[in-house]
Amino acid sequence: MSRSFEFATSRSILVSRGAVGDELTARMATLECRRPMIITDAGVIKAGLLSNTLSMFARASVETVVFSEVVADPSDAVILQAVEQARRAKADLVIGFGGGSSMDAAKLVALLAGSDERLETVYGVGMVKGKRLPLFLVPTTSGTGSEVTPIAIVTTGAGEKKGVVSATLLPDLAILDATLTVGLPTHVTAATGIDAMVHATEAYTSKRLKNPISDCLAREAMRLLSQNIHQACRQGDNLTARENMLIGACLAGMAFANAPVAAVHALAYPVGARFHVPHGLSNALVLAPVLRFNIPLPVPSTPSSAELLARPQKRTKPRRQTGL
């Protein structure tokens, strides 16, 4: 375990059922922002998750641009298209509303539209130099924990997944509203829930940067996720199970943002980038082999030669070969 470590997370996390429209309107006014850009995807629009927020913005006479072209595992091309639109609209706030794909895209739009940075030069750890626009994130899946991580994952034109990692990408505000997740289809609930469980597992077992705060968060995340994932899959409208999943995923995100994920994610990313398998599912596919590989083998204690000599010599019947 690291002796000295730093723990960083989002500035503010609000957990409140059914309050997203009111809260976004109020917080936007506090920051004196008037031209928000919402980054989302077609599935979120189709599920009607934005309707309430959009009518509240309209009532407050706030001009809103909605970019809903994000796709799963967002590409660099889609992100640059959104940045272009944000610049043209002179957006003064970016709101990522959706799963990890929409939130990751929103982080980069806030950065690239708020500075002179270019996407090609910010890939990697600590490469961001510029400032970003104010950023709010609203998760609608319980998986990535992107609302509390300094990470954005992009699928490049070359079919590779690359990450931008910088504290600048941590949002000003994350809103966890479980009512947004009740309509999440069972297969998405399962895949995203497994992603969160892998975040907790990898943060807890990480050799690099393992620290007591992440450990504590990972354990509580695992408790919430493992006790609620079946219920959330079987009875999607169970708000308690949904909220526990959302908080569990957020805690797992906080844990792995500071004690990073490892081999499971490293092997899952190329599978996702190449075959467009949902992120949680690609993690699930490689989880068992990696855990098996990582389990320390018991070291047999070697008896001393004196002990061996002192043992009575037993005559044993030859064993039958079983082939196992």
Ligand SMILES: NC(=O)c1ccc[n+]([C@@H]2O[C@H](COP(=O)([O-])OP(=O)(O)OC[C@H]3O[C@@H](n4cnc5c(N)ncnc54)[C@H](O)[C@@H]3O)[C@@H](O)[C@H]2O)c1
């Ligand atoms: N930033 C990070 O720290 C981090 C961590 C892990 C993964 N990721 C990235 O996040 C992405 C995956 O995100 P994800 O697993 O949340 O999936 P996603 O954002 O790709 O969404 C999956 C699908 O679920 C739909 N959906 C989302 N919310 C819904 C709701 N409430 N009701 C109905 N449908 C809904 C979407 O429309 C989409 O079709 C990948 O690109 C992955 O690399 C980022």
Ligand SMILES: [Fe+2]
């Ligand atoms: Fe993940």
